[in-house]
Amino acid sequence: MTDVHATSVGRVTPQLAEFEQPLHLQSGGKLDGFHLIYECYGERNADSSNAVLICHALSSDHHAAGFHDGNQPDGWWEVMIGPGKPIDTNKFYVVCCNNLGGCNGSSGPSTINPATGKPFGPDFPMVTVSDWVMAQSLLADQLGISRWAAVVGGSLGGMQVLEWSRRFPERIAHAVVIAAAAKLTAQNIGFNDVARQAIRTDPEFHKGDYYSHNTIPRRGLRVARMMGHITYLSESAMASKFGRNLRHKETFDYEFDPEFEVESYLRHQGDQFVNRFDANTYLLMTKALDYFDPAAECNGNLDAALSAATADFLVLSFSSDWRFTPERSREIVRALQTNHLNVSYAEIEAQQGHDSFLLDIPDYLHIMRAYMNRVARVIKHG
Amino acid sequence: MAERMSHTKLRRHDLQMISDWVEADSRVIDLGCGNGRLLQHLQASKGVTGYGVELNPERIAECIDNDVNVIQTNLDKGLGHFDDDSFDYVILSLTLQAMRHPRTLLTEMLRVGQQGIVTFPNFGYWRNRMQVAFSGRMPISAELPEKWYNTPNIHLCTVKDFHSLCAQLNFTVVSTSVVHHSGSQNLGLRLWPNLFGEIALCHIKKNN
Numbered sequence: 001m002t003d004v005h006a007t008s009v010g011r012v013t014p015q016l017a018e019f020e021q022p023l024h025l026q027s028g029g030k031l032d033g034f035h036l037i038y039e040c041y042g043e044r045n046a047d048s049s050n051a052v053l054i055c056h057a058l059s060s061d062h063h064a065a066g067f068h069d070g071n072q073p074d075g076w077w078e079v080m081i082g083p084g085k086p087i088d089t090n091k092f093y094v095v096c097c098n099n100l101g102g103c104n105g106s107s108g109p110s111t112i113n114p115a116t117g118k119p120f121g122p123d124f125p126m127v128t129v130s131d132w133v134m135a136q137s138l139l140a141d142q143l144g145i146s147r148w149a150a151v152v153g154g155s156l157g158g159m160q161v162l163e164w165s166r167r168f169p170e171r172i173a174h175a176v177v178i179a180a181a182a183k184l185t186a187q188n189i190g191f192n193d194v195a196r197q198a199i200r201t202d203p204e205f206h207k208g209d210y211y212s213h214n215t216i217p218r219r220g221l222r223v224a225r226m227m228g229h230i231t232y233l234s235e236s237a238m239a240s241k242f243g244r245n246l247r248h249k250e251t252f253d254y255e256f257d258p259e260f261e262v263e264s265y266l267r268h269q270g271d272q273f274v275n276r277f278d279a280n281t282y283l284l285m286t287k288a289l290d291y292f293d294p295a296a297e298c299n300g301n302l303d304a305a306l307s308a309a310t311a312d313f314l315v316l317s318f319s320s321d322w323r324f325t326p327e328r329s330r331e332i333v334r335a336l337q338t339n340h341l342n343v344s345y346a347e348i349e350a351q352q353g354h355d356s357f358l359l360d361i362p363d364y365l366h367i368m369r370a371y372m373n374r375v376a377r378v379i380k381h382g
Numbered sequence: 383m384a385e386r387m388s389h390t391k392l393r394r395h396d397l398q399m400i401s402d403w404v405e406a407d408s409r410v411i412d413l414g415c416g417n418g419r420l421l422q423h424l425q426a427s428k429g430v431t432g433y434g435v436e437l438n439p440e441r442i443a444e445c446i447d448n449d450v451n452v453i454q455t456n457l458d459k460g461l462g463h464f465d466d467d468s469f470d471y472v473i474l475s476l477t478l479q480a481m482r483h484p485r486t487l488l489t490e491m492l493r494v495g496q497q498g499i500v501t502f503p504n505f506g507y508w509r510n511r512m513q514v515a516f517s518g519r520m521p522i523s524a525e526l527p528e529k530w531y532n533t534p535n536i537h538l539c540t541v542k543d544f545h546s547l548c549a550q551l552n553f554t555v556v557s558t559s560v561v562h563h564s565g566s567q568n569l570g571l572r573l574w575p576n577l578f579g580e581i582a583l584c585h586i587k588k589n590n
Contacts, residue, residue, distance in 0.1 A: 314446075330463055333453060338465065340409075340431065346442050346454040363439040370446040 122208030
């Protein structure tokens with residue numbers, strides 16, 4: 001057994017949860033029923049008090065750890081989840097589901113609409129962070145988990161954690177909010193709209209019904225991802241990774257084919273993404289990001305928006321993250337302090353930008369480990 | 383650079399003195415809290431709630447391990463992230479001397495809190511005076527172990543200096559205690575604190 005396997009949750013089989021009841025959505029829309037795909041890691045204790053919910057970000061899914069085929073762990077949060085890792089599956093029972101509107105097994109635009117027998121496409125209703133949390137709570141009901149030891153998420157996942165803390169305070173003991181924000185800035189919404197426009201103006205988009213045309217808006221989704229990817233990195237991370245290096249040559253050819261390393265890297269990232277992600281889901285997820293603003297319900301007062309929360313919090317940000325800056329995390333921390341909640345906060349020194357929350361950064365994992373140990377201690381002592 | 387002093391240097395006795403000044407169940411913020419030992423003590427003995435403030439990520443993990451809330455903050459950039467009068471006590475323990483702008487930080491302390499407790503190595507301690515007077519060199523001691531060029535303790539003062547800064551800032555010094563690293567409280571310490579006290583502890587508040 002190699003080290004990789006000693007600290008991996010190993011082979012996992014995604015599960016499907018079916019929900020027959022209608023789900024009324026924040027937009028006013030409704031789903032008559034839905035399903036969520038999810039994965040679980042670790043052993044559940046007798047009263048399920050060691051359950052931890054992982055909330056995923058924009059472009060990830062339920063596969064946070066382990067592997068399906070082959071034997072190489074390829075979950076999106078391998079650095080965080082596994083035996084002996086910060087979210088230690090020797091202690092916790094970890095659950096991660098693909099959110100509503102997703103494209104990897106949960107109900108979403110690319111799944112079949114029972115009413116028509118065809119993919120939902122553009123008819124899939126707009127879903128919000130609040131809807132996701134509602135759906136996740138129904139999953140918790142079905143799994144018999146009355147209270148999460150912790151709900152943990154980065155970026156858009158962190159927004160779900162915040163929503164959990166105020167929507168279901170009695171169902172969450174600890175909230176871990178990483179590289180998130182209580183709302184997007186105009187700059188962020190702007191980036192999201194450029195991404196959406198790239199997709200929606202692709203001739204293959206067909207008003208979102210590209211499935212029935214047997215095509216996908218490949219070019220639009222690719223451009224959207226390329227731009228998104230740039231914003232998830234920092235200038236210095238890109239400078240040190242690519243600099244102005246040319247591909248396999250020393251001099252310019254004065255042409256439009258990719259000449260710089262960074263161009264071919266981004267195109268490759270874009271191509272890979274197109275093969276695994278649905279364009280309509282991308283549209284929905286970016287809108288969910290834009291809409292999230294719990295303070296708006298309280299005249300812009302975040303203190304009031306979080307006043308129902310009772311959980312203990314860990315809030316983390318990364319120094320070079322310019323999409324979800326440390327200042328945005330500070331706003332959350334300040335509101336939690338005003339509400340006299342237990343909160344710890346660290347701004348992790350890291351060069352990798354927003355993507356840092358997915359990476360092996362020693363200070364980050366060290367603090368996560370310390371916090372999750374604290375979560376485990378509380379469970380043990382009841 | 384050497385890490386600045388912190389509560390790891392505070393002895394049981396010193397913790398107890400600070401604890402004696404803090405009312406039960408109050409809201410406390412501990413600036414430069416190190417591994418959170420002081421707050422942990424105050425939580426256990428006085429039922430206080432609040433936060434530690436620390437810059438070093440290692441210490442932050444230790445605070446979390448010690449069940450102490452900790453907010454990473456660079457004190458040299460002020461306390462802008464904390465609201466006015468949001469704490470009963472603001473503690474600054476063995477940290478003042480390492481600050482770039484001690485005067486600004488003291489002002490900030492009594493903006494965010496009602497009362498302050500400040501502890502610092504007393505430069506007026508007789509051994510420090512002797513070293514400067516007789517060897518003509520900057521003092522080196524258990525409390526101030528680094529050389530002048532690599533010490534994090536860049537703003538050293540005596541008990542008298544501190545009192546005079548408080549007067550300038552229009553703060554009342556409610557009480558002052560000094561301790562010797564032996565932990566003893568002899569007559570000399572009581573009569574001539576600025577001479578015999580190795581570490582000074584001052585309880586301050588704003589003049590209304």
